[in-house]
Amino acid sequence: MKKVYSRPKSLKPAHFHYCPGCGHSIVNRLIAEVIDEMNLGDKIICVAPAGCGMLIYNYFDVDCLESAHGRGAAVATGIKRVRPDNLVVSYQGDGDLAAIGTAESFHAANRGENITIIFVNNGVYGMTGGQMAPTTILDQVTTTTPVGRISEKAGHPVRMCEVLAVLDGTSYLERVAVHKPAAIVATKKALVKAFQHQMNKTGFSMVEILSPCPTNWKMDPLQACKWVEDVMSKQFPIGLVKEVQC
């Protein structure tokens, strides 16, 4: 019988800790597939964040560093400057990248660091129990916005790809999603492109991935996918935000 589907080589034989319907597991698998297909297993150095993505080093069978909350872009900068021939990838969530780590993300992008950030945007702080994130959309109910996010009190959702697009150091910024098969295929293509940009040393690359969080959104997995399609992607338009010649 022909084998059509198996565990990517870069994924350890471990059980994901992610909740049912969580987008992280899809993103992890896609990254592992891309590492295998681009033959990057002995070249990549991953930086794990604080948050739901923290335990990627238990899953990826590649060199991994765990960063302090929000500092991914800074530690990735340190690694990349010492080892310019390695592929340095920082995996971050919305609170990590766009709240506590805004300065590090912004300035790494502005310096045009040849690093790639994989930014999983699920609109909440997942690991700590579903508090408001910088990307929580208006009126969205979270544990710290019990009547929904009100802009007058809690500000507006941050569109990080668009924020970073104005910086001359950014080379590739694309927003994708993992809520339906076609989107997943596009996400994988975006990851490949981001890695190519880094290998060609064209500057800072980031793939923002809209990702369902049924547990903290208080939805079932199907409702969560539908919410990405109907609500979240209206606030965060899916598609290429910026690409310079690679």
Add this chain to the structure above:
Amino acid sequence: MKKLMSGNAAAGEAAVLAGCTCYFGYPITPQNELTEYMAKRVPEAGGVFIQSESEIAAINMVLGASVAGARAMTSSSGPGISLKQEGISYLAADELPAVILNMVRGGPGMGNISPAQSDYLQATRGGGHGDYRTIVLAPSSVQEIADLMPLAFDLAEKYRNPVVVLGDGMLGQMMEPVEFDHIKKPEPVAKDYILTGAKGRPSRMVRSLIFDVKEQEEHNWKLARKFQRIEQNEVRYETHLVDDAELVVIAYGTAARIAKGAIARLRQEGLKVGMIRPITLWPFPTKIIQETSKTIHDFFVFEMSAGQLVEDVKLSLEGKGRVHFYGRPGGVIPTPVELFRIISRHCYQIQRVKKS
């Protein structure tokens, strides 16, 4: 050959000669000359210089460079060092080498840009969150800065732990003749913990998140055993005219320099005063202080703070001996004459007590 250099610049030159290839820093007075020196010197030597967006970013870049295998450092002063504490805690937890230089200024808060020794407790107690220590080296001259920088990198790598070099605004700004000829480039050592891409070996992970409390406890004990080894092996201090002394001054860094001047005057007056100068503030030279207390009962702690080093002296003496204290916080630099007056008063009082 001796060169006339500021302490800040000398720290940079010594670091580069000792194989430091990465410097990350953010401007803050009174240590800017070091950042500026490194901006020119490190790239010339083929290394990495980044003026970071913040102190937090700088220490995390140090962490990244260290995990990638490089000798990396950052520098700052008081307020900036507070911001770096997060990263220093992670460096200690991850067991990664790094050198952090603090040219201390008056504090707390914004304080001022004058020399002070008010960060003693922050430096010697770890400074950030969690159960850890940093090795703390305290130079008292520009030459000693140049001597201790290579040691800082060696110790950081030997014990895989952050090392703090604790100076002050005076040491950073002051120019003195300094020699670097003795500094040798380190032999490249194989590091089996760094991340290079898993080529021809199993993948590695460097992390400090340990959910299992027993595993976390074991990690803490492992660090504690390492800190015990450091306490056993790495204590450094200087004694000055202690043998016949009736009173021993305990001071470090710039304060020790001032005290030496005062002691010269006191000796001229026939007052038998000596000094123990801790060079490592952690590990603290407890043993020599205990030994000394067998024959000498009066200790005079002098520091440019409201009283921090004095705590370690009292802990070392375990209730034995008398501890006198003179502190000048807030960025005040006392003169040797001032200190001479204060110490001589104590000496005469001790003599009076002895006679009666």
